[in-house]
Amino acid sequence: MASGRVIVLMGSASDAEHAGRATALLDRLGVPWSLHVASAHKTPERLLQVLAESERRGGARVYLTIAGRSNALSGLVDAQVAAPVIACPPLGSGSWAPYDLASSLRMPSGVAPLVVLDPENAALAAVKILALAEPGLAEAVRSYQAAQREKLERADAALGGGAPE
Template sequence: MSDAPLVAIFIGSISDKDVMRSCSDTLSSLDIPHRFTVASAHRTPERTAGLVDELEGQGCRVFICGAGMAAHLAGAVAAKTIRPVIGVPINASPLQGMDALLATVQMPPGFPVATVALDKAGAKNAAHLAAQILALSDPDLAKRIMELRQGFKDGVEKAANELENE
């Protein structure tokens, strides 16, 4: 995207790309400039810290972190910034995402991570939550969100009518 990113999406591993792509797609559908990249809390902690600093300097306002297994990425980012951090636990282990969920949601006081659902539903909701945070100071974005929600409502009503008329 040509504009400076307002949202950063970090994934802990390239294997998380397909799950988190829906987050990027949702932000794109709302015309929110963002950056989508790999930044591991364990394998590349210096890169992760450097990206947080770099993106804050460019005006990034929300960080979204998707990670599986130990899932410390969101916590590592929250330790580095006071900007909102949203964690997306990813099912990447025999524990079916429970390890990622607990690692993401259990943060010490003063270092919050807003935690959404597992996998693709969580990735989409992370984008929606980031959009709502940004919409607090962007009336045009708030309008786009309301239009999107109206589309969801219209889709349910259409499906209900079709089902009832079968």
């Protein structure tokens, strides 16, 4: 049986570091993924072929689309597949970041990519979604969340950790 997987689509090879932060967490939580480069602007025909083939294979899958600046990729992918699409645009830290973000969110009716800014968080959300098909993954999510809590509690304990007097 085809197990759940994350299909990572980058709009440019230069997004590889951003994508790598997502796939590192997928590896840690034991979720298979594949990585592809395709541009909604420049290679839409190839992209449509790839999406059609991917949908035909079936199995639980989540798309993770990574495209900066004017993000056409996430909306195009979402409208072509029945699977959920997480948009994780690499916005950088410059003055255009809040403006570029809008291109991932301001969608027409019937186009519904799910936006998460941090790539590690985007991977976590993908795993939460895949857990609907593979309930064992829910345990991995809970462990990850517990580790986050423990990190905070240890930091608090290092400061004394009781209630304020």
